[in-house]
Amino acid sequence: MKYIDEYRDEKVAHGLLGNLQRIATRGWVLMEVCGGQTHTLMRYGIDELLPNSMQMVHGPGCPVCVTPLEIIDKAVALAERPEVILVSYGDMLRVPGSTTDLLHVKARGGDVRMVYSPLESLKIARENPTREVVFFGIGFETTAPANAAAVWQAQRMGLKNFALLASHVLVPPAVRMLLSSPVNRVQGLIAPGHVCAIVGTRDYEALATEFHIPIVVGGFEPVDLLEAILMLTAQLEEGRAEMEIQYTRSVSAPGNVRAQRIVAEVFEVCDQKWRGLGPIAKSGLRMQEAFRAFDAEAKYDLHDIAVDEPTECISAEILQGLKRPTDCPAFAGRCTPESPLGAPMVSAEGACAAYYHYRRHEAVSLVSIGGN
Amino acid sequence: MCLAIPGQLVAKSEAEGILTGRVKFGGISREVCMDFLPEAEVGDYVLVHVGFAISRIDEEEARKTYEYLEKTGLVDEELAAMRASDAAAIPTLQETVVELKA
Amino acid sequence: MATLSSLACPMPIAVNTHIVLGHGSGGKLSADLVRDVFLPAFGNPALNRLDDQASLQMASGRIAFSTDSFIVKPLFFPGGNIGELAIYGTVNDLAVGGAEPKYLSASFILEEGLPLKTLHQIVKSMSDAAARAGVSIVTGDTKVVEKGCGDKIFINTSGIGVIPAGLTLSASLVEPGDHILLSGPLGEHGITILSQREGLELGGELKSDTAPLHKLAQAIIKASPQARCMRDLTRGGLSSALNEIAASARVGIEINERSIPVRETVRGACELFGLDPLYVANEGKLIAIVPASESSATLAAMRLVDTGSESTDIGVITEAHAGLVTMRTALGTMRVVDMLAGDQLPRIC
């Protein structure tokens, strides 16, 4: 497949590694923000290939993982109502709330359906005029425009039985929080390419200046990531701290203006809680007044239920690169993708889950295998 | 986060005020919403996320970068050969950085 | 003038174009169904007697016995339908045990309202499939559930086959150094079904790989006298089969990503929905584990059978990391190939 296969080429990858080996004089600590990039690093074992002491820290960029427990509980509560058809992305169906997940609600008779695109939920609403359709839409800046487009279309079509239960998070405030931490070790940042395809690169230029840290907007294939790592290392070795784009085939400085416009029309910035990180100011999106009729939280008068995260989970330290998933005493024992204790074990993209799926051969001495 | 896959736009149409396109991914194709990318033309490669085309792939840019990347792979092979014959041939950090930026 | 027969109640089977509860009553409608639908398709001496049991002549020795139930949505898909799945599923379970499949039972749970035409079509393809697999359907049953209590049609088949004297195949025989042979590209059945549900348009070449594997299995046994075991790759895909073997034989398994064939169509769908072809279902693929000394001859023999023409050698059994399956990636690194807890769901991130 064009634009995929050539970016998995072994020769090119090893060429980049060779260059990296030559220029890296120190064990730089780099962070990939996005879970998709974490997934690629783990799946291809790229971090194993890096020159000795270089280290990748896996950032908070998995929208499934950081969706707060309370919102999942709200989705579960809605799905349990007989009049409701709860529609969501496949990713969200297995994510446990504080008591259960959506697949179990479905098994007990709830009408839970999976879609690939938010527009399909509009179709379901039109085909079921006597039912209430709630689309449980989550995501970062990349997915927000599609979710916004669904709400916008619903209004245009005059759909009365459609609402959005939304959990949208914004990357830059979370990155700012991690970089401002007194214990921060991250020296260079791979910014999420697909987020930047939508929002452009301005925020990341600002972050590079503010924290005097090199930032490279990277793609998602192995060659993309290796090139991004090489570009960051070159900046660090030369003492530069700039925003550069590696993923030039898909990212331009202004981003996708049309997508930005629909997000601005439907949503407004708000404070947001992140599972694993806690509340972060101005790091989320909620519906504008004009679209409140489609806001599931307002429509169904859902109240916040305060839920505590298990104390055992060391996800905050993992997201800051202070510890690795395998350092967590619960890893692969009490905490597995089937019954996660914390955010990074929830989706395949979370750092702990990625280690669990792809890296257990390293942890074999730590846990007994085949016994779970 | 956001799984987005490049595919080739093979047809465009409009239904109920929504601009749609058929995009080919390997051996399959699927309808996607083109509302965020009305300027894309049949034949273009577009990046698709949750059924929406979100950016057009800049083929010229991709070609240029990839040529450079391939050269890197090649250079590395040659270097490996050189290193085998003459350890002193390994470029210094400064030389490599210049080469990378070129 | 009315004749006697025109005054009688019309023949129900002639009027009923759909399954009604009476078809499962054991009464006249049931008998009609057997006479008009099942016997014409499956008829053979053992079945035609319509006794409560089939009486079968078997060679002495060991027999293999297997059962499986089939539910699939949609019932008809490119490359097959639920009827073929029901025959080949059980045939393949027998075949990978080294048995020559002989006799099958077929039980139907029909939902009230199922068009008789649909049942006819399914039964017809079961009969064709049975012929292709060289098995007879010798006993069967039908029940009808009320509308809403089933999903059109569920089929259970059980089957018996004869195991050649002296042949033992078992995961416990697997030894470090053995080779793993895969009979062809992965994921075609699973992706075909997914694409029907997700409204994907498939390129011309993609269809379910539904096929009987008895000939391929026999060819493997012939080419590899010391073959250790075979598995057909159904739900859970290649990964589940390998993980089961690694766990039960307490060995490690190392496969090579590059040698695992996946078609462009399957890859496209997997990339789009974030799925891994190693976990996608197949209905006409198997793996065989054979000693290294017999692997190339076995591979050559597999490639001569139509259902194995794209066979490859995908990896080896190792002493290291017992219980774990690892894969050498396209970049030359190693990663674990995990067993999934549930079905893979399409994902957006």
Ligand code: SF4
């Ligand atoms: S392994 Fe589980 S408990 Fe430990 S940090 Fe990761 S998510 Fe938290």
